[in-house]
Amino acid sequence: MHRIAAVVFVTLVGLAPAAAQPIVDVNGVAERLAQAIRFPTVSHQDPAAFEGAPFDGLIAHLALAYPRVHERLKVERVNGYSLLISWPGRDAKLDPALFMSHLDVVPVEEEALEGWTHPPFGGVIHDGFVWGRGSLDVKNGVIAWLEAAELLLAEGFVPERGLIFAFGHDEEIGGEAGAAELARTLRERGTRVSFLVDEGGMISGDLGLVPGKLVAQINTAEKTYFTIHLSATSEGGHSSTPPPHTAVGKLASAIHRLEANPLPLRISTPVRDLFAALAPHVPLGRRLALRNLWLTGGVLKRRMARDPFQAAMLRTTTAATMIHGGVKENVVPKRATATVNFRILPGETPDDVLAHVRKVIDDPEIEISSDTWSSAPRPGRVDAPGYAVLSEAIRSVHPDAVVVPGMLLGATDTRHFADIAADSYRFIGARISRDQITGIHGTDERIAIDALAEAVEIHRDILRRAGGLTGPN
Ligand SMILES: [Zn+2]
Secondary structure, eight states: OOOOOOOOOOOOOSOOOGGGSOOOOHHHHHHHHHHHHTSOOBOOSSGGGOOSHHHHHHHHHHHHHOHHHHHHSEEEEETTTEEEEEEOOSOTTSOOEEEEEESOBOOOOGGGGGGOSSOTTSOEEETTEEESTTTTTTHHHHHHHHHHHHHHHHTTOOOSSOEEEEEESOGGGTSTTTHHHHHHHHHHTTOOEEEEEESSOOEESSSSSSTTSOEEEEEEEEOEEEEEEEEEEOOOEETTSOOSSOHHHHHHHHHHHHHHSOOOOOOOHHHHHHHHHHGGGSOHHHHHHHHOHHHHHHHHHHHHTTSHHHHHHHSOEEEEEEEEEOSSTTEEOSEEEEEEEEEEOTTOOHHHHHHHHHHHHOOTTEEEEEOOOOOOOOOOOTTSHHHHHHHHHHHHHOTTOEEEEEEESSOOGGGGGTTTEEEEEEOOOOBOOHHHHTTTTSSSOEEEHHHHHHHHHHHHHHHHHHHHOOSOO
16 A cells, blocks of 8 residues: 655644634534524335425525525525535646535434434523534534634635535435536536545544543545345245246355355455554554554454454445245245345445345356446545545544544445545544434434534634645645
8 A cells, every 4th residue: 555645735824823714603503503403304115205495594594594504605506405505716827625414314204203302303402512414414414514604704714715615405315306406517618626525424433442531533435325125026826836946946046155154354455454544543462553554454344354343344245134035935936126225335346246236146047236326436545635624623623532534334425526636635624422322313313512512613624724725736
């Protein structure tokens, strides 16, 4: 492996003295987030169930809450309900930096309602928290970026490099109507992005990466989501005179072969970067292991592979998730189908996975097809200006935080921008604890008000530093 020499040009332009910075209005931010939560901007799996009114309400709320952003920056609605906000830089030759989030949230199931301490769309502020669906995923991101921009406009900040905000409205169902259209709009205008920051990384003190320390994880990579379909056929007939293998049997055997032959364990670049960043902060034994992967890699991989979460960091995962076949117990089915979902490591492609599947199943009677897919962007560089902007902004608010790169196991909207962004990072400046994580897509989603205020501080610093980057893209 080789490393590109680190050449980071960070020139801070227009840095106002600390005393001149408007103070973050903690209660005001909490109220503006609470109000945003009260619009049930739900993405339903069935696109026909889409309702535009809550999105109209949310967009109107943002216009009232952030008057400077709406007066001085170019605010556009894209494909109806997504927002594209452009803050031109003084130097039009510099590629802008892009800050993403999404306006939609996942639904709350009827049965789950009674588990909520406060109504999920109530926007209740209580006990030092803002409660509700979207408080972590990810209206907090929308609010923190706009709050930060509003504060910077108030202090007269003018960026050298352009800043763009892109908030999609259907991230939770793939982003085809939102992020994909936002990306298309930028592409058509010939916009190239120096680096982008999307949701999907956070700050936590109790997730165990470095015990006793606040750890900020900037996810430089994510896995590619890829689904295949298997189909087996056989002569139908009466089950009293069956063929040696029915369609169900053939399919079961194919799935068994896939599970018995997982894709290989591999320490990909983002995980290697994570190990390198963690090494100085762990006890000596582990440090030596992390720093001498040429020697310890094999043992480390086998040990990590025992835990499903850690294994997912090291390989393209295989999950048989759906199976159908047969209509009656005494009828040999003519057809059986199965669905297998893969999450592909950076450095591997859907074509690699398909080749693996064909080789492992090795049965011409099993038909294999795949869904269309879009690959995750290539991993963002840790030795590039965008990463430095994020880590310095984090340290400006949390001087003792350990900043590490990482890989997200889920997928974000970033893939829609893969061809126009040089580097992609996933990070939100909100500090959250282990017991809050279950709230994401779950019950009692909530964010601490002080963590929200810190997020605004960090995001303001990110924008100021990104706007001040004057080196090459
Ligand atoms: Zn999200």
